[in-house]
Amino acid sequence: MHILVTGAGGFLGRLLIDTLLAQTDATITALDVVPLSFASERVTAFVGDLSDAAWLAATLAQVAPVEQAYHLAAVVSGSAEADFDLGYRANLEGTRNILEALRRQSASGGPVARLVFTSSVAVFGGNLPEVVTDGTVAAPQGSYGVQKLMSEYLIGDYTRKGYVDGRAVRLPTVSVRPGKPNAALSSFASGIIREPLQGKVSELPVTRDTAVWILSPDSAVAALRHTLTLDHEVFHGGVYGPAVNLPGLCVSVSQMLDSLLEVGGPEALALVKDVPDPRVTKLVATWPTKFAPERALALGYRADNDFTQIVRTFAARL
Amino acid sequence: MHILVTGAGGFLGRLLIDTLLAQTDATITALDVVPLSFASERVTAFVGDLSDAAWLAATLAQVAPVEQAYHLAAVVSGSAEADFDLGYRANLEGTRNILEALRRQSASGGPVARLVFTSSVAVFGGNLPEVVTDGTVAAPQGSYGVQKLMSEYLIGDYTRKGYVDGRAVRLPTVSVRPGKPNAALSSFASGIIREPLQGKVSELPVTRDTAVWILSPDSAVAALRHTLTLDHEVFHGGVYGPAVNLPGLCVSVSQMLDSLLEVGGPEALALVKDVPDPRVTKLVATWPTKFAPERALALGYRADNDFTQIVRTFAARL
Structure with missing residues (x-):
């Protein structure tokens, strides 16, 4: 092959x-x-x-x-x-x-x-x-x-x-991505986990009630x-x-930060800084956050069960 | 302008x-x-x-x-x-x-x-x-x-x-088009009116129950x-x-031929020959024939009222 x-x-x-x-x-x-x-x-x-x-x-x-x-x-x-x-x-x-x-x-x-x-x-x-x-x-x-x-x-x-x-x-949106922040508008969806777990500040450009469809x-x-x-x-x-x-998990930024707290503790959570960016907020707000992906499920695709588990897997590879 | x-x-x-x-x-x-x-x-x-x-x-x-x-x-x-x-x-x-x-x-x-x-x-x-x-x-x-x-x-x-x-x-599908038959798969939707009204034979590549969304x-x-x-x-x-x-009229081939009979008489109708073409039939069958064009109607677009009237208008310009 x-x-x-x-x-x-x-x-x-x-x-x-x-x-x-x-x-x-x-x-x-x-x-x-x-x-x-x-x-x-x-x-x-x-x-x-x-x-x-x-x-x-x-x-x-x-x-x-x-x-x-x-x-x-x-x-x-x-x-x-x-x-x-x-x-x-x-x-x-x-x-x-x-x-x-x-x-x-x-x-x-x-x-x-x-x-x-x-x-x-x-x-x-x-x-x-x-x-x-x-x-x-x-x-x-x-x-x-x-x-x-x-x-x-x-x-x-x-x-x-x-x-x-x-x-x-x-x-x-694939999260948690390893590596560095990039120019994807959804970059924050990995950054707010990845950077704090490595002792770095991460800026959050959207509000905490923003939801993301994650894999x-x-x-x-x-x-x-x-x-x-x-x-x-x-x-x-x-x-x-x-x-x-494809199936995914609908996770709000608040829920992501709860997972960060659970895995990385309060010192990790404190590294997330709210720095609203209207340009990012506007475009991310147009993306859907919840799906009923029936065709994909019938074809055998599967989502993750739990965002905290995703964070644990990421942290274990650091 | x-x-x-x-x-x-x-x-x-x-x-x-x-x-x-x-x-x-x-x-x-x-x-x-x-x-x-x-x-x-x-x-x-x-x-x-x-x-x-x-x-x-x-x-x-x-x-x-x-x-x-x-x-x-x-x-x-x-x-x-x-x-x-x-x-x-x-x-x-x-x-x-x-x-x-x-x-x-x-x-x-x-x-x-x-x-x-x-x-x-x-x-x-x-x-x-x-x-x-x-x-x-x-x-x-x-x-x-x-x-x-x-x-x-x-x-x-x-x-x-x-x-x-x-x-x-x-x-x-715009019908009745003047001029000559073309390579559009919907060409028959004008041809079966246009040619017979001018004394020419027109081949019908689809079945008579085929419907077309017409303007x-x-x-x-x-x-x-x-x-x-x-x-x-x-x-x-x-x-x-x-x-x-856009809004249109859902017209079956049979209804189109009724209008042809009404406007052109039996001698016109007799010039339509059924010559099934599987290639045309297959693709035309994938096109929709009936719409609820709510956005267009709200924007002020209007369909025709009656296919026979369309045929009369075409005939009057010959």
Whole structure:
């Protein structure tokens, strides 16, 4: 099995690759815009930009045919909102270039790659019901969500045509992310746990009653891998696009801070500083916080049970 | 007032331009891939391909700033399905190029153009409810519908950013179209009236119980013009994308043939030949036939009352 991972240098990409190395004997082609090194010889890393179709074609020409692809590469929500052109180049054209490369592979007699694409709950916005269902119309109110949604439908069309077998899933906010704060508008949802547990101050840009739809890193990786185990007919059910809303946990910032207190004690909690940011607050407020993800549950996807347990798992790895 | 019309050589573009000339004193820039001539000096026509961004920029540099734009240009559904690359180039990249050109205009101190985009009921497909509402999720099962839907969201994002003021409306199948049969999968919905009324045979590729959601050409032009009269806040209501489902008439092929009989007599009816085409039948069957277009009705859009009246109007212009 030869697997392609884009955005391989992101924390999810790294966790995915570590898991694939541990649990499969696959060889992996890892793409990212920054140089990467992996301990295993089963991983070959390439540095480049997915929006550069020629680079992508030349790179894939050097490796084995792609049987499975995890397309994780993206410019995060804050960056896509700040730089309109960058967002479309990375998040839409990058996706199209991956699809085109895999289409050429199957057109020239190679395998029809099975691909999973990480869409996002940021495709939802506007006037939302209290609980988002599989029948809720997506109306993203940020460029990142628009780019993710457009990519979902594009993948659906390439799949209907038989060029690839693409599956798009809408990830909840993944928390607790390791590493550093990033430009994702949801960065606080990891930061208010991660930084205080390491003795650092974390600024909270939203109010404490703000709720977030959360999935742990381990559950996110499990969901992505589960996606590629499903038979074509089971996943698509004869209808191509839009994406599956993944299950998650609806957690308020207050509840997250309760978990922080429980795991890290009052000295950790004291490191969270309320620094309201209207720009972040406004966009995060357009994201839904509670779902009834019936299609995903029927397909066998599972959420985490408890945010405190997620925090404990994170703390144990520090 | 200076108005841009793309797809100006299509029947809807021509009818729109004739109406604008008769009812306004606007000057019009008319774009199409084929050479056009208009009787009025108020229309300047240019020949070129919207997917050629450089041509588009050079063309718009020659004319007055665009205050209103009717973006009608598209490769029709049958062609988009037959030629995947052409469909995306024309229907997605063409739209993006128009948006980029208008963005550059506003960025350089020109007006924020008010734009109407003709999306389509072909954005719907898959497992549809009997009556499609404004809350029905779009799941196009054809490339044309995917390209229209992606364009809707793209226009919404450019509008949210303030680059243009774009409004997307989903047109029902426009019937009775004058002219010749085309590669639209819905071409029969005009052909079975138009050809027999002119003594010609028309082939019916679908069964007679097939229903179609129909709008007359005059009502389609009225709807497009109405779209640009609405205030920004009224049309968008603070939420950008997706498009408005326009009102129409749900008419079965049998009912259409009853109207043909009434207007054209039995000799006209006898010219309709059933020639089932599984490819057309399969895709047309994915399109919805009945809507509850509440948002559109609240915005003041109106459907036709009666298909026989549409046929009479068409016949009177022959």
